[in-house]
Structures are given as C-alpha cells and as structure tokens.
Amino acid sequence: MKSHDFDCSDALEIVDDGCVGGGISVRAVCDLKEGDLVATIPKSACLTIQTSGAREMIESAGLAGSLGLAVAVMYERSLGPASPWHGYLQLLPDRECVPLVWSLREVDAFLSGTELHKTVKEDKSSVYEDWREFIEPLVLSGTWNIDPERFGVEQYFSAKTLVSSRSFQIDSCYGFGMVPLADLFNHKTGAEHVHFTSVTSSSSSDDDGDSDISYESHDGESSIANSNTRSSGKDDTNLEMIIVKYAEAGCEVFNTYGIIGNAALLYRYGFTEPDNQFDIVNIDLALVVRWCSSAFSGRYCRARVSCWRKLNYLGSANQHCEYFEISCDGEPELELLVLLYIIFLQEEDYEKLGYMSDALANLDESTAIVKLVKATSNKRMKMDQETSGDIKELLVSDNVCFALSSLADLRESLYGSSSVEEDTKKIERCCDMKERKAYHSLVLRKCERLILGRLRDYASKRSSVMIKDK
Numbered sequence: 001m002k003s004h005d006f007d008c009s010d011a012l013e014i015v016d017d018g019c020v021g022g023g024i025s026v027r028a029v030c031d032l033k034e035g036d037l038v039a040t041i042p043k044s045a046c047l048t049i050q051t052s053g054a055r056e057m058i059e060s061a062g063l064a065g066s067l068g069l070a071v072a073v074m075y076e077r078s079l080g081p082a083s084p085w086h087g088y089l090q091l092l093p094d095r096e097c098v099p100l101v102w103s104l105r106e107v108d109a110f111l112s113g114t115e116l117h118k119t120v121k122e123d124k125s126s127v128y129e130d131w132r133e134f135i136e137p138l139v140l141s142g143t144w145n146i147d148p149e150r151f152g153v154e155q156y157f158s159a160k161t162l163v164s165s166r167s168f169q170i171d172s173c174y175g176f177g178m179v180p181l182a183d184l185f186n187h188k189t190g191a192e193h194v195h196f197t198s199v200t201s202s203s204s205s206d207d208d209g210d211s212d213i214s215y216e217s218h219d220g221e222s223s224i225a226n227s228n229t230r231s232s233g234k235d236d237t238n239l240e241m242i243i244v245k246y247a248e249a250g251c252e253v254f255n256t257y258g259i260i261g262n263a264a265l266l267y268r269y270g271f272t273e274p275d276n277q278f279d280i281v282n283i284d285l286a287l288v289v290r291w292c293s294s295a296f297s298g299r300y301c302r303a304r305v306s307c308w309r310k311l312n313y314l315g316s317a318n319q320h321c322e323y324f325e326i327s328c329d330g331e332p333e334l335e336l337l338v339l340l341y342i343i344f345l346q347e348e349d350y351e352k353l354g355y356m357s358d359a360l361a362n363l364d365e366s367t368a369i370v371k372l373v374k375a376t377s378n379k380r381m382k383m384d385q386e387t388s389g390d391i392k393e394l395l396v397s398d399n400v401c402f403a404l405s406s407l408a409d410l411r412e413s414l415y416g417s418s419s420v421e422e423d424t425k426k427i428e429r430c431c432d433m434k435e436r437k438a439y440h441s442l443v444l445r446k447c448e449r450l451i452l453g454r455l456r457d458y459a460s461k462r463s464s465v466m467i468k469d470k
C-alpha cells in the first residue's frame with residue numbers, strides 16, 4: 001500500500017488472527033473520534049475496469065458491471081508478479097465461502113426452505129451461462145493472448161465471489177472496483193465506525209443495501225459516500241477513510257456493507273449476524289395462491305388476485321418471484337393484508353369492490369383503504385382509526401389472522417421436520433469457523449423461523465383483541 005501512495009494512520013492496526021480462525025480485523029491503537037481522517041486511498045490504485053490492463057479487452061467485448069470486473073480480476077491474477085495488484089491479490093483467498101460456490105448437494109442440505117435455496121441454484125446456472133456466452137468466446141478468439149486455464153469457469157466463479165464480497169462503488173468515472181485496505185474492515189450492521197468517502201463536489205448517501213432482497217452482486221456493492229464537507233481545495237483523485245463514530249483504543253473498527261438482512265449477508269459475504277434487526281422473511285405470492293386454492297376454487301382465487309391487481313397492488317419482486325415481506329418483528333407487508341382481505345370478502349361486498357376498483361386505484365393508499373373497508377365491512381370505524389396512520393389494523397379480521405397463521409405454517413414447512421429448538425442446539429454444537437457453511441445456514445434458518453413465529457403472534461394477538469371486542 002505504501003508503494004502505491006496509500007496513507008494509513010498509525011492509529012489503525014491491522015491484526016491477523018488467522019491462526020485461531022479469526023481472520024483479518026482492524027483495531028484502534030488509540031481513541032478515535034468522529035471526523036478523524038485515518039486513511040487516504042488513491043482511486044488509481046483501486047482495481048477497476050478502468051484501471052485494469054484488460055480494459056480494452058473488456059470494453060471491446062461490451063462487458064460491464066460485476067461481469068467486467070470479474071474479468072479484470074482474472075486478468076490481473078493471470079499476470080502474476082507483472083500485475084500492479086500482485087501483492088494485493090496474493091493476500092486474497094482464491095474464493096470466498098459464499099453459497100454461489102457451494103456444491104448443489106451443499107445448497108440442498110444447508111439452504112433448503114430458506115430465502116436463498118432457489119435463488120442460489122438459479123444464480124449458479126446464470127453465472128455459468130455468463131461465462132459461456134461472454135468469457136469463453138474471449139479465450140477462443142485468440143485475439144487477446146490469454147491463458148485459457150486462468151479464464152475457466154471455476155476461475156470465473158472464484159472471481160465473482162471476490163467481486164460480490166469485496167467490491168465498492170467508487171464514483172461515476174471509475175465505477176466500482178476492488179479497494180485495497182477498505183475491504184479489510186469487517187461489517188457490523190448499523191454500528192460502523194468508519195465511512196469511505198470520495199472527495200467530490202456533490203454529496204450522496206451510502207447505499208442502503210438490499211431492502212428488496214436482490215442478491216446479485218452488481219445490484220448491491222458497498223458504496224463509498226461522496227462528501228463536499230472536506231473537499232475545499234482538493235481534487236477527486238483520492239478516497240478518504242473518516243471516522244463517523246467514536247472508537248475506543250483496542251476495539252475493532254467496523255465498516256458497514258449496508259442495511260442488510262442475513263439472507264443477503266450470507267449470499268454476498270458468507271456470514272450471518274445472530275441478532276440482525278434487518279432480517280426479513282419472504283412469502284411468495286405463489287405460496288399465497290397455493291394456500292388460497294386449497295380453501296377456495298382456483299377460479300375464485302384467480303379472480304380475487306386479479307381484483308387486487310386492479311387496485312394497483314403488487315408484491316415486491318426480484319428476478320425469481322413476486323413476494324411479500326414479513327419484517328423482523330413479524331409484521332406483514334400491507335399488500336399482503338389487502339390481498340387477504342379481498343380473498344375473504346363476501347360475494348356481495350366483492351361485487352361492490354368491483355364497481356369501485358377504478359376509483360380506488362387513483363386514490364392515495366390510506367384514503368383508498370379507508371374507503372375500501374367502509375364499503376365492504378360491517379364493523380364501524382372510529383375517527384382515530386381513519387386518521388391514525390396505522391391503516392393495517394383496518395384490514396385485520398379473524399379470517400385474515402387465520403390466513404396469516406396458516407401461511408406461516410405453510411412457509412415453515414419448507415424447512416423440513418426439525419424444530420427451531422433442534423436448530424438452536426445444532427448451532428451451539430457448530431464451530432462458526434470450522435463448519436462455516438452449516439453454522440451460518442443454521443443461523444439464517446433459525447432467524448427466519450423466529451420471524452414466522454412472530455407473524456403467528458401478530459395474528460394471534462389481533463385475533464384475541466377482536467374476540468374481546470365482541
């Protein structure tokens with residue numbers, strides 16, 4: 001780093017606990033206070049498509065994003081000591097232990113029922129197709145004089161894991177890339193000490209990660225915030241590392257990779273956090289339709305879903321499915337409550353809704369739901385219910401609570417026959433370093449199942465309140 005003009009403060013100590021399975025960490029040698037500048041990193045020293053010796057090859061092939069950066073990583077690795085990043089690349093693992101490079105047998109064994117099971121299997125296939133469509137032709141063309149053994153499918157998978165877990169969005173010129181030093185800091189959700197800042201004339205906030213649970217690496221690289229508070233008289237050729245939260249001497253200094261739940265953490269970085277407050281569970285629309293079709297006819301279910309869509313409601317979506325989020329505290333997404341409410345409407349009220357659907361679709365969300373419930377429900381609403389802002393409560397009925405509990409059971413059945421208690425005991429017996437795949441998969445599964453338990457509690461409490469009211 002020194003030979004490439006990095007400026008790293010003596011207040012930081014890089015600690016290698018690899019001998020005891022801890023890996024690399026960064027610790028404070030002395031107390032660090034908010035605003036302290038602890039490192040400067042030249043952008044030209046970051047490994048990006050723009051700075052790589054493979055830039056011409058990558059751009060001529062029309063490659064960009066994580067695919068292009070993975071090619072740049074493979075190319076620089078193939079150069080050995082001739083690469084400007086040889087010292088840096090030597091310190092990186094061959095590949096990160098993320099699910100993308102687990103065997104299919106391991107994916108089935110460890111991830112069955114979790115948010116990642118289907119995603120990882122489909123993405124493994126997509127990554128292979130990318131290699132065959134874009135990278136293999138570069139090798140076979142003979143134009144670029146590259147070593148086929150350094151650009152094989154396994155090397156591409158390995159490079160993809162490094163890009164997924166270690167790349168940062170730098171700026172609009174350099175795009176995103178591998179940032180030496182920055183990737184030594186470990187992640188802590190919502191409790192970081194340091195931000196990496198690009199000195200530019202405009203400001204923007206950090207990437208908040210993946211609230212929509214999009215796991216692809218090119219959709220959610222860690223970002224480097226822009227800052228104009230320290231840019232007076234400076235150019236934009238460097239990145240700055242600035243303390244944003246007091247760090248006591250001897251403590252580890254954390255970065256954050258974003259506001260990310262355990263599914264995304266495991267997918268991108270290969271680890272989980274046991275008490276991650278940003279965890280969620282998804283319930284696929286397909287699972288809701290499956291449940292509905294078991295209680296009503298398929299025709300009935302399709303009609304109710306169609307009516308729900310006419311009101312301009314959609315579930316969250318990624319490339320794999322349409323789904324509803326259940327938050328860490330077990331609260332269901334509003335869109336799911338609206339759909340369940342419509343599913344249980346009596347035929348007479350359902351017909352009323354059909355006449356009103358066009359008008360309701362053009363109203364703001366709160367007003368539309370109040371009018372919907374007033375027109376289709378016999379229960380009286382107090383004025384404070386209409387204006388309190390908690391419009392979800394208007395949609396909750398005994399039937400909706402029953403449906404939520406049933407959906408939680410159906411979703412949890414995907415994990416198999418083991419209980420949460422059994423998963424907890426397995427976690428206690430696992431070593432998070434020696435049995436990393438099993439350990440973090442179990443943490444993910446346990447956290448998801450606890451959320452489903454909270455969803456049942458959500459339904460049970462509201463159902464009990466309604467019984468008392470009666």
